[in-house]
Amino acid sequence: MYKREKSTALFEKAKTFFPGGVNSPVRAFRSVGGVPLFIKKGGGSRIWDADDNEYIDYCGSWGPLILGHANDEVLKKVSEVMQNGTSFGAPTELENELAELILSNHKYIEKLRFVSSGTEAVMSAIRLARGYTKRNKILKFEGCFHGHADSVLVKAGSGLVTFGNTSSAGIPQSFVNETLVVSLDSEAAVEQAFKEHGKDIACIIIEPIPANNGLLLQRKEFLQFLRDICTKHGSLLLFDEVISGFRVGFEGAAGYYNIKPDIMTFGKIIGGGFPVGMYASSKEIMSSISPEGNVYQAGTLSGNPVAMAAGIAQLTACLKPNFYTQLEEKTKMLVSGIEQQFKSHGIKFKTFQIGSIFWFSFSDMKHVRKAEDISADGIKQFNELYHKLHEHGIYFGPSGYEVGFVCAAHTKEDIERTISVFGDVLKN
Numbered sequence: 001m002y003k004r005e006k007s008t009a010l011f012e013k014a015k016t017f018f019p020g021g022v023n024s025p026v027r028a029f030r031s032v033g034g035v036p037l038f039i040k041k042g043g044g045s046r047i048w049d050a051d052d053n054e055y056i057d058y059c060g061s062w063g064p065l066i067l068g069h070a071n072d073e074v075l076k077k078v079s080e081v082m083q084n085g086t087s088f089g090a091p092t093e094l095e096n097e098l099a100e101l102i103l104s105n106h107k108y109i110e111k112l113r114f115v116s117s118g119t120e121a122v123m124s125a126i127r128l129a130r131g132y133t134k135r136n137k138i139l140k141f142e143g144c145f146h147g148h149a150d151s152v153l154v155k156a157g158s159g160l161v162t163f164g165n166t167s168s169a170g171i172p173q174s175f176v177n178e179t180l181v182v183s184l185d186s187e188a189a190v191e192q193a194f195k196e197h198g199k200d201i202a203c204i205i206i207e208p209i210p211a212n213n214g215l216l217l218q219r220k221e222f223l224q225f226l227r228d229i230c231t232k233h234g235s236l237l238l239f240d241e242v243i244s245g246f247r248v249g250f251e252g253a254a255g256y257y258n259i260k261p262d263i264m265t266f267g268k269i270i271g272g273g274f275p276v277g278m279y280a281s282s283k284e285i286m287s288s289i290s291p292e293g294n295v296y297q298a299g300t301l302s303g304n305p306v307a308m309a310a311g312i313a314q315l316t317a318c319l320k321p322n323f324y325t326q327l328e329e330k331t332k333m334l335v336s337g338i339e340q341q342f343k344s345h346g347i348k349f350k351t352f353q354i355g356s357i358f359w360f361s362f363s364d365m366k367h368v369r370k371a372e373d374i375s376a377d378g379i380k381q382f383n384e385l386y387h388k389l390h391e392h393g394i395y396f397g398p399s400g401y402e403v404g405f406v407c408a409a410h411t412k413e414d415i416e417r418t419i420s421v422f423g424d425v426l427k428n
């Protein structure tokens, strides 16, 4: 019998400590309803909750765990390094080692800086873009998420180009006035923004593979258009690769589409499950960063040795031959099997997939490229399935807007089992 008693009790207690019982909002299950799972342990492709239910996990801590949970190589390297202390606030050789590993395998960047989260990476990269160009405005897209720094916590108002509305209390309208918001997939909207504000746009920021609001795969021509319009107007193109970086290939979306952005931000996979972010660019642009230049950015735990160790172990594994091909093959097998189950039950359904990222769209639209195109009805259908999948031992992130991830630890048997669970759940 499937139980949720211990998670329920832990959640009640957590509510007395934390707003909504959690330390990051989506974990509270508000989107899918019910009580969040409290996780006790993970191993490979599996997680176990406080009630000892076992799940095949397709959330992977929201993307960082590309090798799976408690990976031997990551744990070994981390344990070795930890014996010598956990933080010094001074440079260590491990930072050089991880930087060299990244830069020598990533042709789009020349210099980088480690920080402690994706949010911090984006916040710093935007400051860099503004400092370097001496311009104030940034242009972002409705449906792209870039962490919770003030200037990107902004959603579109109405109209082709809008000064965004804040999507959180506590952000002064004057900050938000520096953020222009347009629809994805619309050259016309971007052109209009440049017509009106071109001389003051420091950067366009985009998730080149938008994966926080469904999986809104863009046309390559649209991304190339962004590259060209930035070049034309002296603005910088900022690819936020916190999810796509090291995920759809070692060179992320830049490599996948073969488009060179000016600045890139990363997080998740580089930390191997520890808090790490990174922003990177050319030597010239990075020379604006303090102490070389006058754009200030700092961090007590930046380049933390334990986190660097995890990153070194994880990225070394990612560089093994065929690593990404194998991941993609497994992902294709998963999504085509699940699609088949829906098809045989006559339910409108399509999965969008790139590399080892996938998203369920409960519609038969061939392309979903804009946030506005996601059907609210589809999200309801996801919610109905969600808890039934738990009862059969399958775990996805708790929101129909979130993508899933396949990791190196998922086996063919995991995939087959997942597909057959979908069949059982749809039958009932």
Ligand SMILES: Cc1ncc(COP(=O)(O)O)c(C=O)c1O
Pocket: 062, 117, 118, 119, 120, 122, 145, 146, 147, 148, 207, 212, 240, 241, 242, 243, 267, 268, 277
């Ligand atoms: C594209 C993107 N940028 C930035 C962030 C923020 O990263 P973090 O949660 O590490 O602050 C996220 C988080 O999911 C993200 O997906």
